Amino acid sequence: xxxxxxxxGFSPALLAxxxxxxxxxxxxxxxxxxxxxxxxxIYGQPSGIYAKARGLIASGELLTHTWVTxxxxxxxxxxxxxxxxxxxxxxxxxxxxxxxxxxxMIAINGVPKIALAPLIIVWFxxxxxxxxxxxxxxxxxxxxxxxFAGTREVDQDxxxxxxxxxxxxxxxxxxxxxxxxxxxxxxxLRLNVGFALIGAVVGEYIxxxxxxxxxxxxxxxxxxxxxxxxGIFALMALALVLDRCVTFIEQKARWA
Amino acid sequence: MKDVVLRAEGLSLxxxxxxxxxxxxxxxxxxxxxxxxxxxxxxxxxxxxxxxGLQAPSEGRVEVLGQPVAGATGHVGYMLQKDLLLPWRxxxxxxxLGLEIRGVKRAEAEARARAxxxxxxxxxxxxxxxxTLSGGMRQxxxxxxxxxxxxxxxxxxxxFSALDFQTKLxxxxxxxxxxxxxxxxxxxxxxxxxxxxxxxxxxxxxxxRPGTIKSTHVxxxxxxxxxxxxxxxxxxxxxxxxxxxxDLDQPVEAAPR
Ligand SMILES: Nc1ncnc2c1ncn2[C@@H]1O[C@H](COP(=O)(O)OP(=O)(O)OP(=O)(O)O)[C@@H](O)[C@H]1O
Ligand SMILES: [Mg+2]
Numbered sequence: 392x393x394x395x396x397x398x399x400g401f402s403p404a405l406l407a408x409x410x411x412x413x414x415x416x417x418x419x420x421x422x423x424x425x426x427x428x429x430x431x432x433i434y435g436q437p438s439g440i441y442a443k444a445r446g447l448i449a450s451g452e453l454l455t456h457t458w459v460t461x462x463x464x465x466x467x468x469x470x471x472x473x474x475x476x477x478x479x480x481x482x483x484x485x486x487x488x489x490x491x492x493x494x495x496m497i498a499i500n501g502v503p504k505i506a507l508a509p510l511i512i513v514w515f516x517x518x519x520x521x522x523x524x525x526x527x528x529x530x531x532x533x534x535x536x537x538x539f540a541g542t543r544e545v546d547q548d549x550x551x552x553x554x555x556x557x558x559x560x561x562x563x564x565x566x567x568x569x570x571x572x573x574x575x576x577x578x579x580l581r582l583n584v585g586f587a588l589i590g591a592v593v594g595e596y597i598x599x600x601x602x603x604x605x606x607x608x609x610x611x612x613x614x615x616x617x618x619x620x621x622g623i624f625a626l627m628a629l630a631l632v633l634d635r636c637v638t639f640i641e642q643k644a645r646w647a
Numbered sequence: 648m649k650d651v652v653l654r655a656e657g658l659s660l661x662x663x664x665x666x667x668x669x670x671x672x673x674x675x676x677x678x679x680x681x682x683x684x685x686x687x688x689x690x691x692x693x694x695x696x697x698x699x700g701l702q703a704p705s706e707g708r709v710e711v712l713g714q715p716v717a718g719a720t721g722h723v724g725y726m727l728q729k730d731l732l733l734p735w736r737x738x739x740x741x742x743x744l745g746l747e748i749r750g751v752k753r754a755e756a757e758a759r760a761r762a763x764x765x766x767x768x769x770x771x772x773x774x775x776x777x778x779t780l781s782g783g784m785r786q787x788x789x790x791x792x793x794x795x796x797x798x799x800x801x802x803x804x805x806x807f808s809a810l811d812f813q814t815k816l817x818x819x820x821x822x823x824x825x826x827x828x829x830x831x832x833x834x835x836x837x838x839x840x841x842x843x844x845x846x847x848x849x850x851x852x853x854x855x856r857p858g859t860i861k862s863t864h865v866x867x868x869x870x871x872x873x874x875x876x877x878x879x880x881x882x883x884x885x886x887x888x889x890x891x892x893x894d895l896d897q898p899v900e901a902a903p904r
């Protein structure tokens with residue numbers, strides 16, 4: 392019932408297979424382009440991507456873009472996840488208020504949140520704040536909904552037990568509901584790594600002067616597919632690093 | 648006579664469209680263990696909710712030490728079939744839960760909890776997490792948690808029904824002797840007639856829903872027999888068993904309409 396960590400542990404044999412798989416795909420791709428089956432200007436080319444990436448790294452551009460996107464995503468992640476989890480937990484304290492906002496939550500959850508991005512650009516301008524805001528809103532909603540759902544999964548008998556011991560609603564919340572919901576909060580964090588990056592990148596697509604989203608989008612308009620791929624791979628690397636951080640938090644937050 | 652610790656007077660409870668139980672009156676005396684048996688769905692757990700103040704009765708009242716019960720104030724200890732231990736807390740911290748809620752100072756609370764843990768065979772497990780304990784030990788911790796705030800009355804709702812037979816017998820004896828030792832009283836809901844007879848001084852048989860007291864059996868086993876297994880071998884046990892069994896209705900589900 393409790394969501395759990397999917398990946399874990401380190402195994403050299405597994406790593407070898409993973410490297411082999413990626414190398415195989417890259418080799419097939421390179422061969423496809425060289426033999427003329429695939430057009431380089433549509434698909435890019437691994438050797439070209441490598442050259443491009445080296446250039447972008449050497450000039451420091453890739454690092455700058457990555458750093459910008461990382462800051463936006465992490466700031467949005469922290470703000471959104473913290474506030475979302477907190478609000479989801481607090482909703483339990485007032486079932487009346489929760490009942491009132493439930494339809495709103497369901498409606499907002501149904502809207503592709505990306506549709507809100509233009510509004511946010513209008514409100515927050517085209518600086519980093521806007522990207523942070525988009526990432527924060529996406530992650531806020533995911534955390535809010537997951538956490539609120541988690542509080543409703545808490546064993547009702549536990550709550551009866553607390554009441555029979557004479558606990559106030561707040562005591563029950565603090566001593567039982569909040570800790571019991573922790574696994575749900577943490578599993579929302581994992582999802583939020585992805586959502587925070589989506590938020591930051593989409594914000595950069597819409598308007599930006601730097602960031603990996605900007606790199607990908609701008610290179611795309613120039614048909615510089617190798618640069619697009621470089622940006623995508625950098626995003627993947629960033630996602631992996633952030634995922635590792637969440638795994639670390641997850642291990643710290645384990646209660647059983 | 649013996650002092651009355653808890654009194655139920657004319658208790659009825661109806662949910663929308665369902666009368667759970669009606670006209671239930673009894674008195675519970677100090678050091679007494681009162682067992683309640685009755686077919687599934689006859690309102691035993693609902694009766695406990697009313698006694699614990701978790702649910703207001705539709706009619707009647709409950710008094711503990713002469714004071715009417717108004718809401719859940721921790722005036723009784725409540726123990727269920729599920730141990731309901733908090734998995735993120737150690738054994739000690741689980742036992743402390745009720746005292747924390749009362750606002751008892753940490754040092755004093757901890758001393759009380761440790762004394763209980765030591766007295767009843769869980770020494771050395773204070774820091775263990777419940778997940779590492781056996782079912783019997785977990786239920787024992789749950790009982791310590793129930794006792795820690797020192798309630799006059801303990802409500803036991805099928806507390807042993809999830810345990811294996813040997814552990815069950817062990818805990819039956821333990822719980823019974825702890826209640827007597829500490830001059831407390833208990834109400835035990837069970838589906839196990841044998842358990843009711845070996846643990847209780849009196850057994851109330853409830854009718855099928857809406858549950859009402861159908862008969863009261865005062866248990867008289869030979870004084871020397873303290874052991875639940877030994878007790879089962881006596882002719883008195885068999886006589887009580889037959890009498891209670893013949894009073895028990897079919898469960899609600901099987902009842903003709
Ligand atoms: N909150 C509720 N709302 C409506 N009906 C309820 C509620 N709680 C219990 N009931 C009904 O009241 C009746 C008594 O339930 P209760 O759980 O007290 O029975 P019980 O004697 O404890 O049964 P069992 O032996 O199976 O534990 C049942 O028919 C149940 O469906
Ligand atoms: Mg029941």
